[in-house]
Amino acid sequence: MKMSNSKKIVVQVVLLVVGVAMLFYGIYRGEAAAVLSKAIKLCLECVGIG
Amino acid sequence: MARKEKTKSNLLAKCRGWIQAGATLLTNIHLPNFLKGEIYKGKGKTVCVPGLNCYSCPAASGACPIGSFQAIVGSSKFKFSYYITGFLILLGVLFGRFICGFLCPFGWFQELLHKIPTKKFSTKKLKPLTYVKYFVLLFFVVLLPILVVNDVGMGDPFFCKYLCPQGVLEGAIPLSAVNAGIRSALGVLFSWKLTILLIVIALSVLFYRPFCKWICPLGALYALLNKVSLFQMKVDKNKCISCGKCAYACKMDVDVTKAPNHTECIRCGMCVKACPTNAISYRYGFGDGKQNCKLNKEMENKKDEKTN
Numbered sequence: 001m002k003m004s005n006s007k008k009i010v011v012q013v014v015l016l017v018v019g020v021a022m023l024f025y026g027i028y029r030g031e032a033a034a035v036l037s038k039a040i041k042l043c044l045e046c047v048g049i050g
Numbered sequence: 051m052a053r054k055e056k057t058k059s060n061l062l063a064k065c066r067g068w069i070q071a072g073a074t075l076l077t078n079i080h081l082p083n084f085l086k087g088e089i090y091k092g093k094g095k096t097v098c099v100p101g102l103n104c105y106s107c108p109a110a111s112g113a114c115p116i117g118s119f120q121a122i123v124g125s126s127k128f129k130f131s132y133y134i135t136g137f138l139i140l141l142g143v144l145f146g147r148f149i150c151g152f153l154c155p156f157g158w159f160q161e162l163l164h165k166i167p168t169k170k171f172s173t174k175k176l177k178p179l180t181y182v183k184y185f186v187l188l189f190f191v192v193l194l195p196i197l198v199v200n201d202v203g204m205g206d207p208f209f210c211k212y213l214c215p216q217g218v219l220e221g222a223i224p225l226s227a228v229n230a231g232i233r234s235a236l237g238v239l240f241s242w243k244l245t246i247l248l249i250v251i252a253l254s255v256l257f258y259r260p261f262c263k264w265i266c267p268l269g270a271l272y273a274l275l276n277k278v279s280l281f282q283m284k285v286d287k288n289k290c291i292s293c294g295k296c297a298y299a300c301k302m303d304v305d306v307t308k309a310p311n312h313t314e315c316i317r318c319g320m321c322v323k324a325c326p327t328n329a330i331s332y333r334y335g336f337g338d339g340k341q342n343c344k345l346n347k348e349m350e351n352k353k354d355e356k357t358n
Contacts, residue, residue, distance in 0.1 A: 003277070009337040011278050012143055019139035026133025031122055032096050035133065038121040039095035039105040039113035046106045046117060046210045046217030047225065047232070048240030 059331035063319025066151065070158040076111065077101060077155050078220070083108035087228035098134065100141050101154030102268050104210075107220030116191055116268050117210050124195035124205035138271055146279025147272045150262055151316035156216050157262050163254035171256050174303050179264045180314060184274075186213065187267035209267060211239070215247035258301035263314070273313040281317060282333050283310040289329035299324035306330055 003011070026032065044050055062069075077099045080090040089108050099112040115134055122131035141149060150157050164170070173179075190213060195205035210217060222240055226233040253260040262269050285307050297305040299320045304312040306321045322330050333339055 005337045008278060012280065012336055015139055015143045015275070015278065019136045019143060022132040022136025023140060024136075026131060026136055029128075029132070031128060031131055031133035034122055034125060034128065035098070035113050035118045036093065036096040038118065039110075040089070040091040042089060042225075042232075043104070043106040043117060043207075043210065043217065043221070045207050045239075046104050046114075046214065047222035048218055048237075048243040049222075049232070049235045050211075050237070050239045 059319065059322050062332060063322045066319060069152050070154075070161070073101070073153040074155040074158055077103045077153075078107055078109035079111045080109045084224050085228065087225055087232075089225075098137055100145070100149045102156045102214075102216055102266060103154075104214070104216040104220045106217060106222075106225070108224055110220070114210075114216075116214070117207060120191060120195045120205075120207035120210060123192065124199075124207060126203035129196060138268075139275070142272050142275030143279055145272075145281045146276040146311070146317070147269065147313075147315060148279070148281045148317040149272055150266075150269050151318040154262075154268075156219075156266075157259060157316070159219070160250070160254040160259045160261060163251060164258050166255050168255055170258075172303075173257050173260070173263060176264075177303060182264050183266055183270040186265055187270040191267045212242070213246065213265065215243065215250050215261070218243045218247045259316075262316070263302070276313050276315060277311045279311070280334055280336065283315060283317065283321070284331050284333040284339065285310050286329045286331075289327045291327055291329075293326065295324045295326060296321035296330060 083090055087108065089106055090110060094111050095105060095113050097112050098115040098118055099110075100115075102116065103110060103112075103114055105112070105114045105117055115138055119131050119134040119138075122128050122134060145153075186209065190209040194208040197205070198208075199205045218240065222232070222236065222243070226236060250261050257263075283306055290307055292307070296307060300306065300315075301320060302314045302316055302318070304315045304321075306312075306315065309315075317332065319332070322332070
């Protein structure tokens with residue numbers, strides 16, 4: 001099913017706005033700091049230690 | 051104008067290997083850490099990288115989006131990650147699976163393996179397996195870390211722990227090579243993940259990017275946004291002679307003339323290079339573009355005239 005041009009533009013703009021809003025809301029509630037604290041430690045599950 | 055755009059598309063497709071190498075280097079810029087046997091601990095890891103790249107790789111410059119998502123949803127404090135979801139939606143709309151084709155280190159790794167001269171096999175008859183990656187995304191990345199929790203409400207990163215071969219390739223192998231402590235701690239889980247890595251390596255030699263096609267949850271997420279991504283494929287139907295060379299050249303089993311923005315299209319540009327009439331090119335922008343809309347209307351009018 002092909003999406004019309006105008007509908008596609010609307011979907012793209014809405015998704016971009018939603019993406020930016022979610023990104024900043026995540027930073028606002030402290031997720032970026034949580035990501036950093038996880039990423040700077042050796043991920044034991046990732047390397048297969050458990 | 052059309053000629054100039056075509057040249058740019060061809061150039062981008064031809065330079066893809068170099069762009070992949072550059073992206074892999076930028077994603078893993080802290081190379082001296084390989085010798086130290088420790089990971090980078092700077093603030094750069096607040097930001098995720100676009101491709102599948104383990105943050106336990108000593109050289110990793112950013113965080114893995116899939117690992118970070120699971121770490122957040124599996125924590126006792128948060129049950130959903132707006133930060134990572136928003137980041138991935140943004141990247142998906144801005145670039146779609148261009149990220150898989152040009153920026154993902156693990157995709158490039160599989161492509162290099164596929165260059166080993168052996169008999170190659172088509173994956174056209176294995177198309178149903180492309181749906182497995184959506185299952186992996188839903189269950190291993192989202193549902194299991196949220197639902198299967200311990201006494202303090204924390205869930206395991208199931209995809210990283212049981213399926214992802216990147217952690218062994220980029221993390222366990224280089225770290226254990228120089229760090230005796232890590233080497234002595236490796237056990238059954240490492241053996242399981244090493245087996246997965248070896249299977250992926252063997253399959254990559256025989257098939258084109260099997261992990262990307264069938265397993266990768268990041269590829270699945272970008273695939274869902276591929277149809278609406280700003281980076282897209284454009285087929286000039288006035289120039290197309292329906293020779294089928296593009297579909298034959300595509301190793302992701304896509305017929306670009308029928309579905310230019312198919313979920314499996316990684317924008318690798320093999321169709322761009324194969325087209326004898328320069329009918330296929332890249333396009334970046336909102337919607338389908340003025341030219342495409344005009345052409346589509348003309349084609350629809352022609353169809354109407356024929357039926358009347």
